[in-house]
Amino acid sequence: MKTPARRAEKGSGNRDRILKAAAVLFRRQGFHGTSTREIAEKAGVSLGNIYNHFPTKEAMFATLLKDYEEEYFSPSQPLHKVFMSTDFPDNIEALGAASGRMVEKFGDYMLLMYVDVVEFDAKHISRLFTGMRDRYTAVLRSRPGPAPRLAEGIDPAAAMMMVVWSFFNYFTMERLFRVKGLYGMEETEVIGMFSEVFRRGLLPR
Amino acid sequence: MKTPARRAEKGSGNRDRILKAAAVLFRRQGFHGTSTREIAEKAGVSLGNIYNHFPTKEAMFATLLKDYEEEYFSPSQPLHKVFMSTDFPDNIEALGAASGRMVEKFGDYMLLMYVDVVEFDAKHISRLFTGMRDRYTAVLRSRPGPAPRLAEGIDPAAAMMMVVWSFFNYFTMERLFRVKGLYGMEETEVIGMFSEVFRRGLLPR
DNA sequence: ACCTAATGAACGAACGATCGTTCATTATCA
């Protein structure tokens, strides 16, 4: 007989430890590849206790995505700050660096998104991606200062989306496939090259 | 009592039917979310018979990835043809269209890649992404005609990779998250906009 | 041309392990 873990060690800190453990396991092994017993063990908590905090295993997963989403869209995040402060498209490097920091910070979140896509047909997160373009439009409108000056016929929201997604994709690929130097360059070089291409294009001038 | 499936109906066609069924289920439910019984039922084959063709469930998965890989890198695929024929960077639209066709054709493959990332830590496919830059360099060298003429300081292989990956990412996202019109435009418009940006850049001229 | 032995695909019951979840019980705090 083991003495139960301290009750009031830190509020209901066990809930957080369960979530933390679940996040790590889900992103490394997927949802169906992770058992509740593994989660309990990693969290240092009994199996049954999990069900005092979450009704089902899927509820744990959904809670994780919700918590991450809330933090991700917080105005204090690097990317949002750059959205507000940068004079797009003059400082694309800043967008690239911020994207890198976001992927670093929320890489686990993004991996859980892929888990959702693979094992739940994206049912928990697909709504995030509807109206994405409108959200970029809103960001640009809410930003102080004049509208971005771009080449004729280029929509600012679409352009910004293209830039940010390219950076996200680059950093995510490096993380997903565990390949250092996909482009055979350092990250800062890649950011520089991307930025140059986005600003001036590929054609000789 | 069921009559056994005809033996010599078509060689050992059941192996292919098992693989086909497994591909559909794995990409829709993930590896651990799919049971061998489901695969057997969908393939119209007995449970035990699966193990006459594959030693383990994971071997099925690995076989799928290998078969897809072989077909994907076949010279007859749309993207490879464009690699050989297009005067990069003048015909970026063709790269975009070919990327779209590749994602359409190999979308299942790409989803299985994500399954591998999520549930196997990318162990079956990570090798594909090491030396990616070198492979682009090789493609450009093996291509007939003069080297691409780009803006100063831009490496052709890295540039081509950036373009192709951007298109792939766009088409994959639309497929993964089942969102029609991520950019609020038709696909051809997106290809056009991307191409314009890649050629001339975002800044006004 | 016939008989026979060998082959391997096909079947579904069965195995042991593990799954998500429930439950009765105990410990801890307000």
Next chain:
DNA sequence: TGATAATGAACGATCGTTCGTTCATTAGGT
């Protein structure tokens, strides 16, 4: 004391795999 957090045994279901068996086909000897 009452409420809640914690425990781990237990439950029924399902998992991947193995097993003994059937059977159509084929190869080889005569």
